[in-house]
Amino acid sequence: MAKTEPRTLAGFMELLPNEQILFEQMKQIIENTYKKFGFLPIDTPIVELSEVLLAKAGGETEKQIYRFEKGDTDLSLRFDLTVPLAKYVAKNYGNLSFPFRRYQIGKVYRGERMQKGRFREFYQCDIDIIGDEKLSLINDAELPSVIYTIFKEFGFDNFTIRINNRKLLNGLFSEIGQKDNATEILRIIDKIDKIGKEAVIEELKKMEISKDAIEKIISFIEIAGTSDEKLQKLEELQIQNDEFKLGLYELNEVVKYMRLFGIPEHNFNVDLTIARGLDYYTGTVYETFLNDYRELGSVCSGGRYENLAGYYTDKKLPGVGVSIGLTRLFYKLNELNLIKANKKSVSDVLIIPMCEDLSKPIELATKLRSEGINTEIYLNDKKLKAKFKYADKLEIPKVIIIGEDELKENKVKIKNMKTGEEELVDFDEKIHIKL
Amino acid sequence: MAKTEPRTLAGFMELLPNEQILFEQMKQIIENTYKKFGFLPIDTPIVELSEVLLAKAGGETEKQIYRFEKGDTDLSLRFDLTVPLAKYVAKNYGNLSFPFRRYQIGKVYRGERMQKGRFREFYQCDIDIIGDEKLSLINDAELPSVIYTIFKEFGFDNFTIRINNRKLLNGLFSEIGQKDNATEILRIIDKIDKIGKEAVIEELKKMEISKDAIEKIISFIEIAGTSDEKLQKLEELQIQNDEFKLGLYELNEVVKYMRLFGIPEHNFNVDLTIARGLDYYTGTVYETFLNDYRELGSVCSGGRYENLAGYYTDKKLPGVGVSIGLTRLFYKLNELNLIKANKKSVSDVLIIPMCEDLSKPIELATKLRSEGINTEIYLNDKKLKAKFKYADKLEIPKVIIIGEDELKENKVKIKNMKTGEEELVDFDEKIHIKL
Numbered sequence: 001m002a003k004t005e006p007r008t009l010a011g012f013m014e015l016l017p018n019e020q021i022l023f024e025q026m027k028q029i030i031e032n033t034y035k036k037f038g039f040l041p042i043d044t045p046i047v048e049l050s051e052v053l054l055a056k057a058g059g060e061t062e063k064q065i066y067r068f069e070k071g072d073t074d075l076s077l078r079f080d081l082t083v084p085l086a087k088y089v090a091k092n093y094g095n096l097s098f099p100f101r102r103y104q105i106g107k108v109y110r111g112e113r114m115q116k117g118r119f120r121e122f123y124q125c126d127i128d129i130i131g132d133e134k135l136s137l138i139n140d141a142e143l144p145s146v147i148y149t150i151f152k153e154f155g156f157d158n159f160t161i162r163i164n165n166r167k168l169l170n171g172l173f174s175e176i177g178q179k180d181n182a183t184e185i186l187r188i189i190d191k192i193d194k195i196g197k198e199a200v201i202e203e204l205k206k207m208e209i210s211k212d213a214i215e216k217i218i219s220f221i222e223i224a225g226t227s228d229e230k231l232q233k234l235e236e237l238q239i240q241n242d243e244f245k246l247g248l249y250e251l252n253e254v255v256k257y258m259r260l261f262g263i264p265e266h267n268f269n270v271d272l273t274i275a276r277g278l279d280y281y282t283g284t285v286y287e288t289f290l291n292d293y294r295e296l297g298s299v300c301s302g303g304r305y306e307n308l309a310g311y312y313t314d315k316k317l318p319g320v321g322v323s324i325g326l327t328r329l330f331y332k333l334n335e336l337n338l339i340k341a342n343k344k345s346v347s348d349v350l351i352i353p354m355c356e357d358l359s360k361p362i363e364l365a366t367k368l369r370s371e372g373i374n375t376e377i378y379l380n381d382k383k384l385k386a387k388f389k390y391a392d393k394l395e396i397p398k399v400i401i402i403g404e405d406e407l408k409e410n411k412v413k414i415k416n417m418k419t420g421e422e423e424l425v426d427f428d429e430k431i432h433i434k435l
Numbered sequence: 436m437a438k439t440e441p442r443t444l445a446g447f448m449e450l451l452p453n454e455q456i457l458f459e460q461m462k463q464i465i466e467n468t469y470k471k472f473g474f475l476p477i478d479t480p481i482v483e484l485s486e487v488l489l490a491k492a493g494g495e496t497e498k499q500i501y502r503f504e505k506g507d508t509d510l511s512l513r514f515d516l517t518v519p520l521a522k523y524v525a526k527n528y529g530n531l532s533f534p535f536r537r538y539q540i541g542k543v544y545r546g547e548r549m550q551k552g553r554f555r556e557f558y559q560c561d562i563d564i565i566g567d568e569k570l571s572l573i574n575d576a577e578l579p580s581v582i583y584t585i586f587k588e589f590g591f592d593n594f595t596i597r598i599n600n601r602k603l604l605n606g607l608f609s610e611i612g613q614k615d616n617a618t619e620i621l622r623i624i625d626k627i628d629k630i631g632k633e634a635v636i637e638e639l640k641k642m643e644i645s646k647d648a649i650e651k652i653i654s655f656i657e658i659a660g661t662s663d664e665k666l667q668k669l670e671e672l673q674i675q676n677d678e679f680k681l682g683l684y685e686l687n688e689v690v691k692y693m694r695l696f697g698i699p700e701h702n703f704n705v706d707l708t709i710a711r712g713l714d715y716y717t718g719t720v721y722e723t724f725l726n727d728y729r730e731l732g733s734v735c736s737g738g739r740y741e742n743l744a745g746y747y748t749d750k751k752l753p754g755v756g757v758s759i760g761l762t763r764l765f766y767k768l769n770e771l772n773l774i775k776a777n778k779k780s781v782s783d784v785l786i787i788p789m790c791e792d793l794s795k796p797i798e799l800a801t802k803l804r805s806e807g808i809n810t811e812i813y814l815n816d817k818k819l820k821a822k823f824k825y826a827d828k829l830e831i832p833k834v835i836i837i838g839e840d841e842l843k844e845n846k847v848k849i850k851n852m853k854t855g856e857e858e859l860v861d862f863d864e865k866i867h868i869k870l
Contacts, residue, residue, distance in 0.1 A: 008479070014480060015478065087441040
């Protein structure tokens with residue numbers, strides 16, 4: 001028979017079991033932490049009506065969409081979890097309690113240009129807190145404490161949650177009469193890490209921004225020091241614009257509460273260069289960096305928005321959210337050898353029967369499982385050596401051998417596969433204690 | 436601004452948070468049980484090359500596929516988890532240990548004709564055990580014990596795993612010289628529950644099958660009694676066909692081992708009318724019924740196949756697997772009120788601060804979370820009544836109130852929201868013990 005080559009699309013992650021076990025562990029840490037903070041699960045469809053999903057989209061986003069017709073229905077695969085959340089909250093407004101704290105972990109789709117480490121199908125792990133009309137600023141400080149908890153659980157210590165407030169930038173632009181150019185200026189500022197300060201100044205000059213205004217922009221984004229020093233220097237700029245003053249108040253508050261939430265000083269920092277999405281966020285914005293691996297870019301980002309679902313409803317729904325792009329994070333950490341996929345099995349123990357009658361081995365497997373021990377039983381007719389090879393290859397920590405000799409004495413042999421230690425134990429003893 | 440109506444596609448399940456919590460609990464029971472039996476996780480893409488995904492498909496299946504082009508690539512959404520498994524095993528053959536025991540829980544897509552309780556996007560929860568060249572029959576008995584464990588965990592007792600062996604039917608057809616008509620005869624037999632015995636006989640007559648042969652078919656599918664009685668009667672048919680004899684041997688063995696795996700007699704039964712897929716299964720086949728709710732149809736089905744991945748590889752990969760269609764199962768159980776979505780929050784406790792300084796409330800929240808207690812803190816500026824209303828609506832079991840009075844005395848007030856009991860506790864006491 002002619003064979004089809006069994007291949008997987010480029011940009012679609014498909015892991016071997018040992019990597020998948022690790023991926024699931026990371027996903028579980030994220031989900032458990034989200035629950036620990038009381039976020040509720042939702043699970044929206046991957047396929048939605050294009051009209052609904054793209055109500056707001058445009059430009060770059062729309063080009064990347066997986067969009068197609070089925071019958072005469074115009075469908076799209078979701079490209080993030082925020083638009084589905086907006087739809088969900090608008091649709092179910094009357095059935096939700098506000099503030100509505102939800103998490104969603106699921107795959108999203110973007111037909112990006114192929115590049116190593118870029119994925120077209122990837123997991124996003126989102127939390128958002130949505131208020132009805134109003135949402136206290138303290139929520140903006142709670143989300144970083146969720147991020148902090150997760151990255152600590154991942155085993156990282158040297159990471160920084162960078163925080164800024166979009167009102168500062170917007171206020172500054174108003175102050176220097178460049179409000180209409182805000183988007184373009186932000187785009188240029190965003191490149192400072194890549195192209196350097198002088199190149200940024202050159203680009204700003206090309207926009208015919210006055211020398212004075214450029215100086216103000218540069219002195220703003222060059223403010224350095226600790227979080228407190230930066231906040232102090234922002235104060236000293238003496239900018240009278242109302243939006244700027246509100247932004248400064250908000251940033252002060254959020255920093256104060258982040259400390260109350262127990263985030264250590266070395267794990268967060270005010271960073272005035274962070275702008276994030278150009279038209280979406282309206283207040284607090286976050287990015288998270290592993291400091292030893294800056295090349296990863298931000299591993300968890302988000303911010304505050306004034307109105308989640310304006311395209312669907314007249315209700316004013318302010319919110320704040322963050323998202324972890326788990327697929328890319330996993331890929332990068334794995335590539336850098338920062339995580340090790342060294343668990344090749346989920347089993348705690350493999351039972352190897354070397355006897356005709358399988359009653360006892362199966363009975364033991366059932367007993368161990370009922371005690372919460374992940375137990376596999378080797379059911380195929382192979383030589384002892386082959387059975388051990390299976391345990392070896394999967395690195396199952398313990399093996400229980402039950403042969404005719406052991407059966408006669410009503411015993412089992414427990415072997416620790418790491419140390420090689422063997423022990424004969426009575427079948428009726430509490431074998432799980434020995435494991 | 437003109438609003439887009441926030442709607443979800445028909446046939447795509449989207450649950451409210453309380454229902455979603457319950458759905459996740461059921462999914463977790465399935466996943467934990469799969470792990471307890473040592474099955475390894477895999478996660479294949481939802482989008483695949485049509486050429487790969489449809490290598491084997493045809494007819495009805497192909498019509499239901501969500502298939503589309505992106506650029507000039509012909510793509511499809513997966514319609515089950517078996518074809519992706521076949522691709523995965525063929526592709527990664529050299530990196531897997533056999534028998535390869537894998538689980539996969541994920542969404543699949545079928546553009547079925549819309550009907551109440553039918554879904555176009557739904558979760559399948561699959562386990563399969565794949566052998567390299569060979570796979571012991573005992574595996575066929577282990578899978579029902581996984582199903583048994585899951586449905587017991589769901590809280591059901593009155594369910595039956597029905598089991599049959601396709602070789603019996605195939606052998607019988609050979610014996611009566613109707614091998615070439617097997618598919619058509621199976622299709623007719625499958626309808627016996629719906630159309631009755633006489634109508635089945637009529638249809639068989641139309642196929643010009645001899646009276647004698649029809650009698651043999653009917654006496655075969657009418658064999659009644661306990662599992663052992665049926666096995667005995669099959670023996671007594673004295674059919675000499677080799678395939679039939681092998682099927683009878685296999686069924687006897689699987690029943691014997693199902694008992695060893697501890698499945699009680701009332702939870703399984705030999706059922707000679709079960710055929711399942713017409714060209715896929717080659718040995719053991721299963722269906723599972725909730726006996727009080729036969730109208731649900733089979734809630735977990737599967738069987739043994741001779742060769743998993745013949746379309747992709749020359750390796751012979753026999754396997755056995757079962758699948759739970761969780762979305763449909765959840766929908767039906769919910770509709771029948773057999774499950775109750777009565778958990779509206781994942782939080783164990785809500786902290787309500789009624790004080791200016793939030794240091795203590797936030798400190799307590801962080802402490803409780805670190806002790807594994809899902810803790811939410813009400814961060815928005817509302818009256819006490821509104822804060823309690825939130826706890827009430829979400830039915831959070833305990834509330835901790837921290838007001839100025841409590842703060843002064845370094846105490847907190849714990850309220851049990853079910854009983855209304857209140858208790859003043861020292862802030863530094865082990866509050867989690869009181870929860």
